[in-house]
Amino acid sequence: MLEISIRFYEELNDFLKSDLRKTEIRKTLNHRTTVKDVIESFMVPHTEVDLILVNGVSVDFSHRIDDGDQISVYPVFESFDISAVTRLQQRPLRDLRFIADCHLGTLTRRLRILGLDVEFRNDITDDELVDSVVNAKRILLTRDRRLLMRKVVDRGYLVRSQNPEEQVDEIIKRFDLRRNLRPFTRCAACNGILEPVEKAEILHLLEPKTKLYFENFYQCQTCQKVYWRGSHFEKLETFVKKHFP
Numbered sequence: 435m436l437e438i439s440i441r442f443y444e445e446l447n448d449f450l451k452s453d454l455r456k457t458e459i460r461k462t463l464n465h466r467t468t469v470k471d472v473i474e475s476f477m478v479p480h481t482e483v484d485l486i487l488v489n490g491v492s493v494d495f496s497h498r499i500d501d502g503d504q505i506s507v508y509p510v511f512e513s514f515d516i517s518a519v520t521r522l523q524q525r526p527l528r529d530l531r532f533i534a535d536c537h538l539g540t541l542t543r544r545l546r547i548l549g550l551d552v553e554f555r556n557d558i559t560d561d562e563l564v565d566s567v568v569n570a571k572r573i574l575l576t577r578d579r580r581l582l583m584r585k586v587v588d589r590g591y592l593v594r595s596q597n598p599e600e601q602v603d604e605i606i607k608r609f610d611l612r613r614n615l616r617p618f619t620r621c622a623a624c625n626g627i628l629e630p631v632e633k634a635e636i637l638h639l640l641e642p643k644t645k646l647y648f649e650n651f652y653q654c655q656t657c658q659k660v661y662w663r664g665s666h667f668e669k670l671e672t673f674v675k676k677h678f679p
């Protein structure tokens with residue numbers, strides 16, 4: 435039998451039952467195990483953890499704990515210099531690519547409007563999501579924390595809010611995306627890239643009024659959908675300006 439104590443910091447407390455939040459938790463274990471297993475026994479996904487101190491020393495997930503260990507668990511910090519210690523989440527890829535679970539359609543479309551690469555299918559299975567994280571190196575966005583607790587999922591984020599506006603804010607903050615935003619460069623419907631297109635080339639696709647009033651068009655290179663600055667555009671522009679001032 436081992437006696438350990440563990441404390442979770444900052445927003446990792448979101449994952450804990452209320453009586454365990456912001457307090458030193460004492461736990462008895464039947465056998466030696468890794469610090470990752472201990473952390474996930476509290477339903478805190480490892481993808482949310484960026485720094486673990488055991489008795490004041492930074493360790494990685496595979497560290498095996500001993501009787502009497504004191505464990506401190508910290509989330510991914512946006513701006514906090516812990517470069518001298520072992521950060522457990524890899525630094526963001528230069529080109530961040532996401533995959534969203536089937537409940538995050540609205541969020542997906544908004545992130546695409548901001549120019550972010552987000553794969554989405556409303557009939558995608560959990561295994562396909564995980565496969566895309568492992569093989570396509572996409573970052574999993576989900577509201578299902580069990581998915582983030584799968585061992586092979588090394589990049590992911592548990593979306594906290596139910597409100598798509600707030601969800602967009604969360605993701606921009608967590609992945610420090612301000613400089614990665616390229617509004618109106620990506621198809622909200624299919625994630626394809628938009629390119630300018632000559633009006634003559636797509637004339638047959640336009641409604642009579644659109645033909646009359648608009649001159650500049652963009653076309654999705656994947657699904658061929660045509661975009662222009664029509665009446666819906668103002669609303670989108672207000673949304674974009676909020677995140678990309």
Ligand SMILES: [Zn+2]
Pocket residue numbers: 621622623624625626654655656657658659
């Ligand atoms: Zn498209």
